[in-house]
Structure formats: C-alpha cells, structure tokens
Amino acid sequence: MDDLVTERLVLHPMTVSEAERVVAGESGRDTRWAPGYPTEGDVSAARRLLGTCAISGDPQPFGNYEIRRREDGLAIGGVDFHGPPDESGSVTIGYGLVQSARGAGYASEALRGLLLLARAHGVTCVKGDADHDNIASQHVMTAVGMRPAGEDERVRYFEITWTDTTAHTDPRS
Template identity: 50%
Template sequence: MADTMTNRLVLHPIDEIEAERILGGVPTPVDDWAPGYPFEGDLEAVGGFLAATVAGGDQRPWGYYQLRRREDGLAIGGIRFAGPPDASGTVEVGYGLIPDARGKGYAAEALRGMIALARANGALRVIAETSSKNIASQRTLRDVGMPRTGSAGDTWRYELALTPA
C-alpha cells in the first residue's frame, strides 16, 4: 500500500515486519526515528495492529500509519484506524506525537489525511475519543471539523459524517 502525503507529513502504512521493529524499539538503518519515537501510545497502537494482523491478515488500509516529517523523513508519531468500518460504516481513529512534535499542527494535518483515506475507502463516519482533560486533542478534533457528540465519564466522543468520495 502506498504512502499518503500531506503538506508536511508522510502517512506510512506499516506492515508486520515494521510493527515488530517498532515494538522491539531498536531501529534498523532503514528506520529514521526522531528522539522519543516510539512512545507508549505508539507501542499500544502498533501492538494492537500486529495482533489484528496475526489474527485476521493484513489490516491496511485500516491499520497503523507512522507519521514522518517530509522535511527530514523522521518518524514523529503515529495515527491509526482501530479496525475496518463497522456495519454502519463507522471507523475509529486515534493519534499521538512525540512531545517535540506537538503544538505544530501535525496532528490535525495527519487527521485530515486519515479522514480522506477513510472516505476514499468507503467509510461513512469517523469517530474519535479523548479525555476531557486533553485540551490539545479536543482542539485538534474541532479544527478538522469533528464536533463533540457525547461523553461517558471522562471520555469525550467526536464524530464526522463523511460524504461519499
């Protein structure tokens, strides 16, 4: 599967071999990781991707995407679909960046790229959840047009209906 390009990022869909390298935390010469990558959130997401791949085969396009800066090629975080769309066409997305990459608009840019991927692959709705305390993530979700649609305790839910591609 091909990389998805945004203005400043490459959304690189990882495969099983890359997932194992990321989980091992030891880059090979072909891996360009910024200091701090992978962080705990990446390891959780990649672990889920790998488990789903082992159980059900290749998850792409509904898997984990490594976020690389186009300017230097360094991996600075990840963004993922939590699996293929459900029966209603809804797909969940989650994302995270190393601390040095936060506050620069990368998360919103990556999320716009994932929304476009979801639309192009037939999803009808994108959802995301975040903590009521995660102001930066709430701002990112609003910035890409995902309004808050509900909550369960400390978890807030955001949704975006997609028009067919």
C-alpha cells in the first residue's frame, strides 16, 4: 500500500518490521522519530497490528498508519483502524500525536485523510471515542465531521456515516 499524502503529512502504512521496532522502541535507519514517539498508544496500536498480522495477515488498507511531517520526515504519531469493516460497513478509528506536535491541526488533517481512505474503500460508518476530559480529541472528531453518538461513564462516542461511499475531497460531504 502506498503512503497517503495530505497537505502537511504523510500517512505511512506500518509494516510488520516497523511495528516490531515501535514495540521495541528502536527507530530504524529509514525512519526518524520526533521526541516522545512512540507513545503508549502507538505501542499498543503496533501490538494490535502484529497480532492481526499473525492471525489473519496484513490488514491494509485497514491497518495502522504512522503520521510523519512532510517538512522533516519525523514520525509524530499514529492513526489507525481497529480492524476491517464489520458486516454493516462500520470501522473504528484511533489516533494520537506526541505532545510537541499537538495544537497544530495535524490530528484533524490525519483523521480527514483516514476518513477519505475509508470512504473510498466502501466504509459507511466510522466510529471513535474520547475520554470526557479529552476536549482536544473531541474537537478533532467534530472538526472532521464526526458527531456525538452517545456516552458512558468514561467516554463520549462519535461517528460519521455516509450513504454514498464515492470518494470525495471532503469526508463531511
């Protein structure tokens, strides 16, 4: 699978060897990491990818993507699908950035890219969630067109649905 390129980012599909390096905390010669990368969330997502690959093979395009800045090539976080679409065409996503990359719109830009990819591959609903006190993450999801879809004692749930899965330049349309 090719990299997904947005205005300021490259969403790089993570390979097994890259996931193994993230879990081990060892950057490769071909990848440079921003300070703080990988986060606990990146390591958890890489472990999930390795488990999926071991059981059912490479899940791409519904796997993990390392978020890299185009300007310097540094890995600053990750965005991923938690699995392939279910029988109703729904997927769940997750994302995160290192502390130093937050507040610049990178998470929204990366999530928009992932939503476009999902829509282009026939996904009809994308779901996500954020802790009640994680207002920034809730803002990211609403900024890309996801809407609140409920909550429990710990998190607020968000989703975006489409009836037309034709690829668009704006996932909100």
